[in-house]
Amino acid sequence: MLWACCYCIAEFLLHPVMVFLYFTLLQYPFNAEPPRSALISSYVTPVDLFYKRNHGPIPVVDDIERYSVLIRGLIDNPRDLFMRDIKMLPKYNVTATLQCAGNRRTAMSKVKTVKGVGWDVSAIGNGVWGGAKLADVLELVGISKLTSTTKSGGKHVEFVSIDKCKEENGGPYKASIPLSQATNPEADVLVAYEMNGEPLNRDHGYPLRVVVPGVIGARSVKWLDCINIIAEESQGFFMQKDYKMFPPSVNWDNINWSTRRPQMDFPVQSAICSLEDVTAIKPGKVKVSGYAASGGGRGIDRVDVSVDGGKTWVEASRYQKPGVQYISDDMNSDKWAWVLFDVTVDAPQSTEIVVKAVDSAANVQPENVQEIWNLRGILNTSWHRVQVRVGHSNM
Ligand SMILES: *[C@@H]1O[C@H](CO)[C@@H](O)[C@H](O)[C@H]1NC(C)=O
Ligand SMILES: *[C@@H]1O[C@H](CO)[C@@H](O)[C@H](O)[C@H]1NC(C)=O
Ligand SMILES: *[C@@H]1O[C@H](CO)[C@@H](O)[C@H](O)[C@H]1NC(C)=O
Numbered sequence: 001m002l003w004a005c006c007y008c009i010a011e012f013l014l015h016p017v018m019v020f021l022y023f024t025l026l027q028y029p030f031n032a033e034p035p036r037s038a039l040i041s042s043y044v045t046p047v048d049l050f051y052k053r054n055h056g057p058i059p060v061v062d063d064i065e066r067y068s069v070l071i072r073g074l075i076d077n078p079r080d081l082f083m084r085d086i087k088m089l090p091k092y093n094v095t096a097t098l099q100c101a102g103n104r105r106t107a108m109s110k111v112k113t114v115k116g117v118g119w120d121v122s123a124i125g126n127g128v129w130g131g132a133k134l135a136d137v138l139e140l141v142g143i144s145k146l147t148s149t150t151k152s153g154g155k156h157v158e159f160v161s162i163d164k165c166k167e168e169n170g171g172p173y174k175a176s177i178p179l180s181q182a183t184n185p186e187a188d189v190l191v192a193y194e195m196n197g198e199p200l201n202r203d204h205g206y207p208l209r210v211v212v213p214g215v216i217g218a219r220s221v222k223w224l225d226c227i228n229i230i231a232e233e234s235q236g237f238f239m240q241k242d243y244k245m246f247p248p249s250v251n252w253d254n255i256n257w258s259t260r261r262p263q264m265d266f267p268v269q270s271a272i273c274s275l276e277d278v279t280a281i282k283p284g285k286v287k288v289s290g291y292a293a294s295g296g297g298r299g300i301d302r303v304d305v306s307v308d309g310g311k312t313w314v315e316a317s318r319y320q321k322p323g324v325q326y327i328s329d330d331m332n333s334d335k336w337a338w339v340l341f342d343v344t345v346d347a348p349q350s351t352e353i354v355v356k357a358v359d360s361a362a363n364v365q366p367e368n369v370q371e372i373w374n375l376r377g378i379l380n381t382s383w384h385r386v387q388v389r390v391g392h393s394n395m
Contacts, residue, residue: 030054030203033122036273040291040340043320044095045125047196052203053100053123055173055238056165059223061207069191069208071141073229074154079141083207086191089132089140094188096213096336097293098220099124099266101243104380121271121384124291126337129211130194135185143229148180154229157182158236159210159221167237175219176234177212177264188213188336191224213336214295215264216378218243233262245379263378265295268365270303270341270357271384278387286347286388288316293338294359299328302358303341309352310367310383316343316355328360350390356383 033039034049061067064083072078100123134157135145149155158176165173181187190211193200200206205222212219218238233239239262246260270292292300304313318326318339326339345353356365369382 030058033119036120036122036271036276036290039122039125040273040289043126043322043337043340044128044196047127047198047201047204050125050127050195050204051100051123053102053217054163055167056163058202059162060202061162061223064207067207069224070226071138071229072226073158074150074152074231075141075143075229076151077142081137081140083193085140086132086137086193086208089136091130092133092188092190093128093130094190094211094213094336095126095128095334096188096211097124097126097338098211098217099269099293101216101218101263101266101378103269104271104384105378121273121290123217124269124293124338127211128194128196129190129192130197131190131192131208131211133185134189134191134210135183135187137191137227138183143179143183145183145185146180147183148178150179150229153231155179156230156233158228158230158234159219159224160226160228161221162223162225165237167242172225173221173238174234174236175221175239175262176230176236177215177219178233179229181212214266214297216243216266216295219264243378266293267379267381268292268294268298268300268357268359268363269381270300270355270365272305272353272355272386275353275386275388278389280389280391281347283348283390284346285344286353287342287344288353288355289340289342290355290384291338291340292318292355292357294357294361294363297335298363299330299333299335299360300339300357301328301360301362303339304356304358305341305343305345306354307345307347307351309385310354314343314345316341347388347390350388352385352387354383354385 033051038049068080068082070080102119103123104121105119156176161173163173164170192209192211208224209222210220241257243263271290273290288305292303303316305316306313318341320326358364365381
């Protein structure tokens with residue numbers, strides 16, 4: 001069945017009508033994010049509120065008995081793995097935050113035009129992913145744990161999706177990670193079949209998806225079709241011609257894609273979700289809450305909130321699981337997951353409220369959008385600012 005790798009067991013369907021709760025950004029492909037306040041109403045994001053980022057129509061796999069993932073490339077024994085093979089491996093739950101690299105792109109595009117789907121602050125979500133570790137899956141084809149190069153020179157693991165997209169000229173979506181990360185059990189890369197204790201649904205990658213914790217969402221390939229062990233990183237569009245961070249001087253006329261590496265870890269990020277861009281309030285106390293997250297398994301050491309546009313700051317309290325004190329990089333903290341924060345401040349008059357986070361490597365968010373503007377509009381991590389307008393009438 002080796003030839004069968006990319007044969008199409010999917011029929012393509014447009015997503016049904018948009019879910020009422022969502023802002024729909026583009027209906028085709030289907031991209032959606034929840035309202036800010038709903039996003040932080042729980043530590044684990046309910047499936048229905050999890051952002052959806054797709055590059056093509058959502059595939060439907062309806063013959064689960066025949067569905068398999070072919071592992072091939074620079075290995076001795078290519079093999080087709082069926083659901084039962086994956087489910088026979090030890091099952092792990094990994095709590096991990098996935099974030100689209102374009103999160104918060106809307107505001108970035110106010111500075112200069114960028115290409116991409118416009119997002120508010122909610123192209124992020126925290127899930128409990130259940131499945132087999134990729135390191136165990138690769139052992140089934142003879143690649144041992146902690147391998148960085150196979151005998152035949154494989155150094156990267158490419159995930160190929162069932163879904164097809166126009167950026168690949170109708171070919172499948174694909175992305176890769178280094179073999180050393182894929183075979184490291186501590187990196188917690190999963191071949192997942194569950195989300196929040198339920199079977200994955202179609203929107204989130206049924207029947208199998210990859211979850212690469214701490215890395216931009218684009219590498220967590222959904223609707224997994226095959227896995228290629230390759231010598232160089234994936235040549236796919238979304239690895240080579242997208243999701244790279246360029247300096248502000250690079251524009252569409254002088255860009256040379258091969259001068260930058262594909263973005264992997266996401267940088268330290270935070271956003272206020274209890275307030276909209278402009279919110280009318282009564283004078284007095286205002287609750288400021290939201291999320292903070294960093295990539296690469298780094299924890300959040302501090303979340304600072306300012307009510308005077310960034311001149312002075314107070315520290316917000318941080319939490320993950322109820323009743324468990326959050327300490328960054330502690331054994332009892334979820335290292336791949338966001339932290340929620342919360343602080344009540346005084347806002348006697350109209351002002352700008354700002355948040356920034358510091359991660360456990362002391363990385364801090366940049367103050368201005370100009371410092372990180374890039375033509376693809378990815379990784380907008382500048383201080384998140386919202387306005388409160390204090391009024392005295394009924395609002
Ligand atoms: C990023 O987005 C926020 C709103 O989400 C905005 O306030 C900020 O200016 C933007 N910064 C960049 C770098 O685009
Ligand atoms: C994984 O998480 C789900 C839902 O959170 C839970 O029902 C299940 O018992 C957990 N399984 C393991 C192996 O911890
Ligand atoms: C683009 O960058 C690569 C790597 O630095 C270089 O080899 C190549 O010549 C450059 N291409 C152009 C058109 O400048």
